Amino acid sequence: MYAERSETRPTSADSVEARAAASPPALSQIAVRGRSVLALVVAPEAPLDDWLAALDEHLASAPNFFAGRPVIADLSATHAGVADPAPVLQALSALAVRNIKLIGVEGIDPALLSHTLWNRLPTMLRGREAPREVKRGRASQGRAAQPSACSLIIDRPVRSGQSIVFEGGDVTVIGAVASGAEVVAGGSIHVEGALRGRAIAGVTVGETARIFCRRLEAELVAIAGRYRTAEGWGDELQGRPAQARCERGQLQLTALE
Amino acid sequence: MESMVGRMAKVVVVTSGKGGVGKTTSSAALGAALAQTGQKVALVDFDVGLRNLDLIMGAERRVVFDLVNVIHGDARLCQALIRDKRLPALSLLAASQTRDKDALTHDGVAQVIADLRAEFDWIICDSPAGIERGAMLAMRFADVAVVVVNPEVSSVRDSDRIIGLLDSRTCRAERGETVDKRLLVTRFDPARAAKGEMMSIDDVLEILAVPLLGIIPESLDVLSASNLGCPITLHRPASPPARGYAEAAQRLLGEELPVRAPAAQRRGFMSRLFGKAA
Numbered sequence: 001m002y003a004e005r006s007e008t009r010p011t012s013a014d015s016v017e018a019r020a021a022a023s024p025p026a027l028s029q030i031a032v033r034g035r036s037v038l039a040l041v042v043a044p045e046a047p048l049d050d051w052l053a054a055l056d057e058h059l060a061s062a063p064n065f066f067a068g069r070p071v072i073a074d075l076s077a078t079h080a081g082v083a084d085p086a087p088v089l090q091a092l093s094a095l096a097v098r099n100i101k102l103i104g105v106e107g108i109d110p111a112l113l114s115h116t117l118w119n120r121l122p123t124m125l126r127g128r129e130a131p132r133e134v135k136r137g138r139a140s141q142g143r144a145a146q147p148s149a150c151s152l153i154i155d156r157p158v159r160s161g162q163s164i165v166f167e168g169g170d171v172t173v174i175g176a177v178a179s180g181a182e183v184v185a186g187g188s189i190h191v192e193g194a195l196r197g198r199a200i201a202g203v204t205v206g207e208t209a210r211i212f213c214r215r216l217e218a219e220l221v222a223i224a225g226r227y228r229t230a231e232g233w234g235d236e237l238q239g240r241p242a243q244a245r246c247e248r249g250q251l252q253l254t255a256l257e
Numbered sequence: 258m259e260s261m262v263g264r265m266a267k268v269v270v271v272t273s274g275k276g277g278v279g280k281t282t283s284s285a286a287l288g289a290a291l292a293q294t295g296q297k298v299a300l301v302d303f304d305v306g307l308r309n310l311d312l313i314m315g316a317e318r319r320v321v322f323d324l325v326n327v328i329h330g331d332a333r334l335c336q337a338l339i340r341d342k343r344l345p346a347l348s349l350l351a352a353s354q355t356r357d358k359d360a361l362t363h364d365g366v367a368q369v370i371a372d373l374r375a376e377f378d379w380i381i382c383d384s385p386a387g388i389e390r391g392a393m394l395a396m397r398f399a400d401v402a403v404v405v406v407n408p409e410v411s412s413v414r415d416s417d418r419i420i421g422l423l424d425s426r427t428c429r430a431e432r433g434e435t436v437d438k439r440l441l442v443t444r445f446d447p448a449r450a451a452k453g454e455m456m457s458i459d460d461v462l463e464i465l466a467v468p469l470l471g472i473i474p475e476s477l478d479v480l481s482a483s484n485l486g487c488p489i490t491l492h493r494p495a496s497p498p499a500r501g502y503a504e505a506a507q508r509l510l511g512e513e514l515p516v517r518a519p520a521a522q523r524r525g526f527m528s529r530l531f532g533k534a535a
Contacts, residue, residue, distance in 0.1 A: 159421030159424070160414050161422075162421045175466065176464070178417045178464065179410075180417070181417075
């Protein structure tokens with residue numbers, strides 16, 4: 001597989017076209033792979049200043065939230081149908097200043113970005129909202145085909161300094177999650193042991209995710225961006241089996257006994 | 258890289274993450290205790306720039322060549338090894354005090370460890386504190402890890418971090434094997450633990466989930482042995498810490514000795530700690 005790729009690697013786009021014209025079968029050797037990744041979508045709202053203030057607050061509590069992640073800007077609310085590109089450009093520069101790296105924009109007429117810094121950003125991205133996509137994928141593939149694709153089981157303790165990130169579904173840890181360790185899951189998190197570090201659930205599925213642990217001694221629990229630190233729950237939960245879930249936009253922690 | 262020809266040598270890293278918990282004292286005492294049973298032991302100090310093992314072993318005036326000299330080809334291994342005057346089965350490879358840890362190279366350390374494997378039964382690597390280059394190279398080639406921990410929260414968390422690294426960044430881990438990890442609890446004070454002023458052994462084991470190699474009680478004998486440059490197992494063999502190290506060495510040799518745990522506590526350190534918070 002690797003050998004085949006190195007043989008057919010084109011030196012430039014021009015040479016590919018030239019070769020294709022001369023001998024059409026050569027094209028079939030060029031391997032173009034598709035890949036689906038999970039992108040975060042930010043949708044600035046008017047008034048922009050208020051929205052940016054809320055964004056800054058979010059970034060202050062989670063500085064690495066966007067780090068290394070592909071981000072798409074949904075600008076449909078920003079330009080509001082007018083032909084003036086100023087509000088759109090203002091929103092894009094505000095995102096750039098905050099080091100949020102865009103892989104594309106949507107919701108606007110691409111002509112608005114011509115002759116600007118942003119004219120090379122893809123504008124024809126087609127994707128589906130993540131939760132819906134997860135459900136559809138499961139239904140069409142059939143459950144038996146890939147039963148393990150939606151969960152990850154960690155058969156050992158998660159040690160201090162380690163980070164388990166699984167955006168594809170639920171994470172189950174057989175053992176403790178140590179102080180200074182973190183588990184990030186697209187879905188729910190189950191800790192069959194003491195949860196002493198951080199558990200961040202619902203990165204993909206949102207508020208339907210939950211966190212369960214045999215012993216709650218966590219530093220932080222979060223679901224769909226709502227979080228609580230150890231100071232946020234009382235003595236009566238500390239050290240007990242507990243679950244965390246979202247209820248009407250609030251993070252609720254209850255004992256499981 | 259490391260050849261397994263000849264004897265079945267075991268490479269042991271004595272590590273902890275946190276400084277001042279007793280890595281060097283434990284390296285010297287375990288090395289001496291193993292040598293006292295007739296095993297051939299090499300003690301290797303990886304704390305380049307802040308070496309101590311030569312002092313604890315009372316060999317500071319006999320160091321001519323060190324680990325960095327051997328790695329750089331300035332001296333042969335046999336020239337750098339210092340044989341202990343009290344225990345001929347015990348040899349020391351000192352660290353360099355004048356260099357820094359960047360003087361250690363991966364391939365150089367691999368070669369030294371491979372050469373030591375051919376000569377000794379046990380190669381005990383005294384790791385520096387921290388998780389930087391010196392500590393990573395000290396654990397890199399280990400078969401067995403002795404994780405030294407004091408019964409207090411910062412030491413336990415640092416040890417947890419080290420155990421994670423032992424499971425991911427060692428040669429054995431990269432080959433899909435595991436490093437045999439054992440916990441050595443040092444500076445344990447049963448009286449304070451009983452009063453809840455210190456974590457209990459159960460608390461420590463519960464958090465770290467690694468089998469116990471031994472419990473070394475807090476003792477002034479350890480300090481006087483260090484000052485004299487004599488491992489505690491030679492200096493006061495009948496003292497409680499020396500007996501603790503001797504038993505730990507026997508467990509390393511495969512003997513099934515029960516660890517004598519102190520009496521159970523009514524209320525642990527952790528529950529007190531969290532009882533106060535909120």
